[in-house]
Amino acid sequence: MGKQIQLQDAAYILKAGWKLFSRRTSLETLQKDKQYREFIRHNEAAGRNNVSDEGKRVYAVATDEGVLFFSDSGKGMKTRNSYLQHLADSFFNFSKGVETLKLYEMEIPSRQVMELADNSIDKLAKSDLRNAGTQLRKSEFSFTKEKMAGKEMLEGAVCTDKYDLRPDYNNFDRLTKEFNLGISPRNYDVASLLYISENGYAGHVVADYFHPFSYEYEFRDLAEKLDDSIKARQSAPMSLHDFGYAALQMEAKVMARDILQSEFHITDGEFRLSGKANRTSQRTKTPEKCLFQQSKEPEPEKSGCQAAKHVSSVVPQKKEKKQLII
Structure with missing residues (x-):
């Protein structure tokens, strides 16, 4: 056989x-x-046509603004991905009011929860159900606070993951990469500046064909000096002198931080205006699963979600080059 x-x-x-x-x-x-x-x-x-609505799984996305529910269907998953894209688009907006994103699953949702599933859709286009995309394209939808439920509706839900939405390169990279989300030109600029502020200048930042770096001119002189420094080091491999490489990279980091503060109000992974952060919070660690309990009072999370770690600074002695992956 x-x-x-x-x-x-x-x-x-x-x-x-x-x-x-x-x-x-x-x-x-x-x-x-x-x-x-x-x-x-x-x-x-x-294929479970004989199962009632109350027996179907529902997914939930919770932020500081409220909770949205999504059905376990192609329509529901595309709607959820559209909401995640909405969060990614506003990731570096100073006026946004969310810092944390939590994903939940409900195996046996109540009828009330089922009725709230996919309520973000105002008018569904059938073409969105037929295409192979992961988001809604032709449908009319919105994610206003009026459509969000309170966190008390999460009773019995299991938290499957948590994302830090504060303006940090690693936070943004994780969210967009894990859900294959689009990146706007503005967000690419901010993410690149955050990367440079932590790791130093990298030539591939400006070489990205799909996301041109708007601040290439500001770093042009530094880039040329760094290139000369690298060539000098390559021509004298036995020399212990770095030919100014470390000092130039420090200058690049400072320049990136200045642009982030002056144009995007971002300092040390926080939104700040006039030297003051518009919110204060501490990094927390991610539990693999956490059961939402309605009866308990909200407590400070001692072991929340795993904070994304910063990549280490560029070290000239290493042969490997860091890659900016977004």
């Missing part, structure tokens, strides 16, 4: 562009693939 494969497995493998029979597409390997598990789970959810 020849090799056999489940129909839904074959559908996933062909969609991913892989060969049907290979080590990569063995059942054991597929079961370790997060996207495969999501694919199977959504197929199973779509």
